[in-house]
Amino acid sequence: MKRMIFVLALCLMMVPLGSAIARASEAEADFSIHAGRAPNSHFLSGPVLATASPAAVEGEAGAHTAVEADHGHGHPNLGEVLPLWSCIPFAGMLLSIALFPLLAPEFWHHHFGKVSAFWAATLALPFLAAFRGLALYEILHIILADYVPFIILLWSLYTVSGGILLRGTLRGTPIVNTVILLIGTLLASWMGTTGAAMLLIRPFLRANTHRKNRTFMVVFFIFLVANVGGSLTPLGDPPLFLGFLHGVSFFWTLHILPHMLVVSILLLVIYFLLDSYHFRKEGVKAPDDGVKVPLKLVGIHNFIFLAGIVCAVLMSGVVDWGEVTTLGIHRAVQDWVRDGLLIGMGILSMVTTSITIREDNDFTWFPIIEVAYLFIGIFITMIPCLLILKAGLKGELAFLIQGVNRPAHYFWVTGALSAFLDNAPTYLTFFNTALGSFFAGMTEPEAVPLLMTDKAIYLQAISTGAVFFGAVSYIGNAPNFMVRSIAEEAGTPMPSFFGYIIRFSLLFLIPSFGIVTLIFF
Amino acid sequence: MGIEKVLFHTRFRDLAFNALETLLELKQAGLQEVVLTYVIPREEVAFVPYGGYLKDAAEQMEEVARLRFEQWQEFISSKGLRSKVRIETGTLNAKILAVAEEEQVDLIVTGRKKRSAFEKVYVGSHVLDIIRRSPRPVLMGKYMVQYEWAGEVLTRVNDHIFDRPLLATDWSQPSQNALEFIKSFKGLASKVLVVHNIGAKISKGLDVTALRDLEEESKRRLDGYCGRIEEAGLSAESYLSVGKTTLEILRQSREQKATMIVMGRTGKDWFQEYWLGGVSHRVAEVSELPVLLVP
Numbered sequence: 001m002k003r004m005i006f007v008l009a010l011c012l013m014m015v016p017l018g019s020a021i022a023r024a025s026e027a028e029a030d031f032s033i034h035a036g037r038a039p040n041s042h043f044l045s046g047p048v049l050a051t052a053s054p055a056a057v058e059g060e061a062g063a064h065t066a067v068e069a070d071h072g073h074g075h076p077n078l079g080e081v082l083p084l085w086s087c088i089p090f091a092g093m094l095l096s097i098a099l100f101p102l103l104a105p106e107f108w109h110h111h112f113g114k115v116s117a118f119w120a121a122t123l124a125l126p127f128l129a130a131f132r133g134l135a136l137y138e139i140l141h142i143i144l145a146d147y148v149p150f151i152i153l154l155w156s157l158y159t160v161s162g163g164i165l166l167r168g169t170l171r172g173t174p175i176v177n178t179v180i181l182l183i184g185t186l187l188a189s190w191m192g193t194t195g196a197a198m199l200l201i202r203p204f205l206r207a208n209t210h211r212k213n214r215t216f217m218v219v220f221f222i223f224l225v226a227n228v229g230g231s232l233t234p235l236g237d238p239p240l241f242l243g244f245l246h247g248v249s250f251f252w253t254l255h256i257l258p259h260m261l262v263v264s265i266l267l268l269v270i271y272f273l274l275d276s277y278h279f280r281k282e283g284v285k286a287p288d289d290g291v292k293v294p295l296k297l298v299g300i301h302n303f304i305f306l307a308g309i310v311c312a313v314l315m316s317g318v319v320d321w322g323e324v325t326t327l328g329i330h331r332a333v334q335d336w337v338r339d340g341l342l343i344g345m346g347i348l349s350m351v352t353t354s355i356t357i358r359e360d361n362d363f364t365w366f367p368i369i370e371v372a373y374l375f376i377g378i379f380i381t382m383i384p385c386l387l388i389l390k391a392g393l394k395g396e397l398a399f400l401i402q403g404v405n406r407p408a409h410y411f412w413v414t415g416a417l418s419a420f421l422d423n424a425p426t427y428l429t430f431f432n433t434a435l436g437s438f439f440a441g442m443t444e445p446e447a448v449p450l451l452m453t454d455k456a457i458y459l460q461a462i463s464t465g466a467v468f469f470g471a472v473s474y475i476g477n478a479p480n481f482m483v484r485s486i487a488e489e490a491g492t493p494m495p496s497f498f499g500y501i502i503r504f505s506l507l508f509l510i511p512s513f514g515i516v517t518l519i520f521f
Numbered sequence: 522m523g524i525e526k527v528l529f530h531t532r533f534r535d536l537a538f539n540a541l542e543t544l545l546e547l548k549q550a551g552l553q554e555v556v557l558t559y560v561i562p563r564e565e566v567a568f569v570p571y572g573g574y575l576k577d578a579a580e581q582m583e584e585v586a587r588l589r590f591e592q593w594q595e596f597i598s599s600k601g602l603r604s605k606v607r608i609e610t611g612t613l614n615a616k617i618l619a620v621a622e623e624e625q626v627d628l629i630v631t632g633r634k635k636r637s638a639f640e641k642v643y644v645g646s647h648v649l650d651i652i653r654r655s656p657r658p659v660l661m662g663k664y665m666v667q668y669e670w671a672g673e674v675l676t677r678v679n680d681h682i683f684d685r686p687l688l689a690t691d692w693s694q695p696s697q698n699a700l701e702f703i704k705s706f707k708g709l710a711s712k713v714l715v716v717h718n719i720g721a722k723i724s725k726g727l728d729v730t731a732l733r734d735l736e737e738e739s740k741r742r743l744d745g746y747c748g749r750i751e752e753a754g755l756s757a758e759s760y761l762s763v764g765k766t767t768l769e770i771l772r773q774s775r776e777q778k779a780t781m782i783v784m785g786r787t788g789k790d791w792f793q794e795y796w797l798g799g800v801s802h803r804v805a806e807v808s809e810l811p812v813l814l815v816p
Contacts, residue, residue: 106578355654359615366564485567485574489610 079391161195695785
């Protein structure tokens with residue numbers, strides 16, 4: 001049996017097997033015995049941050065110790081026995097997202113689903129072979145408790161916001177452009193960065209077709225509307241919704257308002273100055289192309305569905321209707337109800353919105369399908385990483401927990417990784433790092449409220465890092481590439497991957513983040 | 522109403538050129554120009570969160586399409602007709618409808634989606650969507666189809682599609698429009714078959730006398746239709762049937778050896794039309810013949 005597990009793991013993980021896999025096998029053997037004897041308390045009660053004794057947290061608690069210490073509980077603490085290399089599929093998945101679009105875009109475009117499935121299988125198969133019921137629990141838990149609501153929210157926001165269209169003639173002057181960016185920044189927290197960006201990017205581009213230098217405009221649009229603006233609610237940016245799913249209250253994110261205001265005001269002022277400079281230098285006058293169509297928002301009934309989404313998410317954070325068990329996973333009734341309401345809002349939007357509005361928005365399902373494919377891979381492969389981080393100093397990422405210990409560290413490390421990896425898993429990684437650092441041994445429902453109050457500055461640092469730094473590169477946040485894609489299609493030359501970072505991010509964003517660090521962290 | 526300008530949309534599937542060749546018979550009915558249209562689906566090259574805009578791929582697809590169209594243009598030119606190429610990137614149906622509007626074409630021609638063996642002649646949802654929404658007549662080409670009839674799987678090649686058009690009418694305004702449109706087939710069609718079906722639901726509650734009255738009235742109207750067609754210089758024959766309308770139209774089209782079905786687009790409201798469809802959509806879906814729907 002052990003040999004089979006070893007061979008399977010060896011084939012799939014493609015790395016040398018050290019002693020850690022032996023520990024994993026011991027844990028599996030241990031689990032199977034106890035699972036046959038009595039109900040698995042872990043399986044029924046949901047994940048815990050660490051189950052070892054407080055004394056063990058202090059020392060060099062080896063995996064053997066953890067497994068042995070758990071004999072009496074009927075299962076091992078996976079976070080303490082999993083080797084660091086079990087995070088390789090996660091790294092592979094994130095690096096695939098980061099590198100394939102740059103190195104092999106056509107391959108990526110047609111095969112991203114297979115790549116995602118490959119990495120998911122690379123983790124899931126040996127994981128299931130080694131830990132069976134525990135692994136199955138962890139996989140099902142992350143799918144039902146994180147992935148499903150995450151995708152449903154993104155889908156509903158995408159569907160509803162895709163039914164709203166701004167028609168009419170705009171003339172791109174520095175003031176008009178700055179106002180568009182301001183409106184987009186304000187909208188992003190309430191209709192998602194993707195929704196706000198899709199609503200405004202085409203009118204923004206149309207308004208400036210007569211302008212010569214449009215590249216910087218689109219870049220600032222990405223900075224503000226597609227990223228920074230989404231920091232105030234869990235609807236704004238996916239990482240914050242993941243935080244909400246893990247117990248961060250809906251309005252807690254408003255604590256980020258001062259940080260968001262500082263960055264937004266700085267960027268808007270810089271933008272206005274830049275635009276004014278170019279406007280004067282270009283000396284271009286808006287062409288008189290005949291009839292001026294008045295500005296008009298169409299599909300505005302979708303704002304009702306948008307409000308419905310906000311209410312549904314709020315509701316799930318306020319009421320407590322008990323729990324139901326689905327495939328052995330406990331989920332709150334109100335969470336299922338919320339997911340149902342979100343699907344309902346999306347369906348209502350589809351049925352009641354004219355197809356021509358969606359077509360004029362260039363609405364297709366492809367982006368959301370891509371996100372769904374990629375995130376199933378991300379969520380499954382990140383399981384070991386999260387478990388190890390949750391184990392705090394007893395896990396193999398103890399060095400990270402020890403090294404990242406100040407708010408500024410959290411801000412910059414979360415941010416730096418969010419800039420090049422997807423910001424949703426990065427947020428969860430450091431969210432768990434903070435939980436493991438400060439509240440090891442406590443369950444998530446106990447620890448998260450403390451993180452919001454006693455260690456609020458750390459959660460602010462993680463949240464702002466994940467959201468703000470998404471703007472640093474094209475791959476930091478999903479709408480970045482979408483905006484770039486639409487701009488290029490419309491004839492606006494966009495900088496290359498590194499050109500964007502060097503010419504814009506390093507010049508405007510990083511100094512702004514430095515100021516945020518000085519003021520708040 | 523004449524057919525001077527036609528939009529021919531293609532995805533360069535098998536037999537697309539043959540379908541175009543068939544269409545050029547319309548020259549005898551006054552056709553002057555063909556707008557060859559190819560739409561690069563946006564999701565193939567753009568609008569991808571982590572993939573950006575595949576500019577090279579878009580340019581390559583455009584170039585391949587242009588090259589193919591060049592050959593087609595030569596052929597069209599050899600037939601004494603003008604042609605124009607429109608290669609667009611975007612949402613398929615929206616672009617086809619937009620190009621049709623910009624070019625002010627008289628007819629949109631689009632092929633059915635290539636289907637699996639199980640689905641036989643059934644057309645793709647995108648074609649039905651164009652039929653529902655187009656303010657202009659749409660011809661759904663079906664150059665070669667397999668279909669099942671009397672327990673046998675048959676293959677049919679629709680090459681001389683304008684020879685025996687079958688006009689299925691329910692006396693509605695769209696049916697009248699279809700009648701007017703079919704007049705432009707003068708010089709092309711050897712005979713127009715005019716068909717009316719007394720629906721099963723209507724005939725069910727009627728006694729024999731009422732049914733006979735209805736039959737008489739229907740025959741009178743059919744004769745009126747035939748008369749108007751003959752006035753336009755075409756030969757016409759009428760057929761009356763009773764039963765389930767879609768099945769009767771299909772039966773008549775087979776028995777009378779029609780080469781195309783022409784109908785007015787269902788005049789239902791938006792919800793019914795979009796979600797429930799109608800006889801015209803059903804016929805368009807399942808008939809092995811090309812179907813021309815006139816709004």
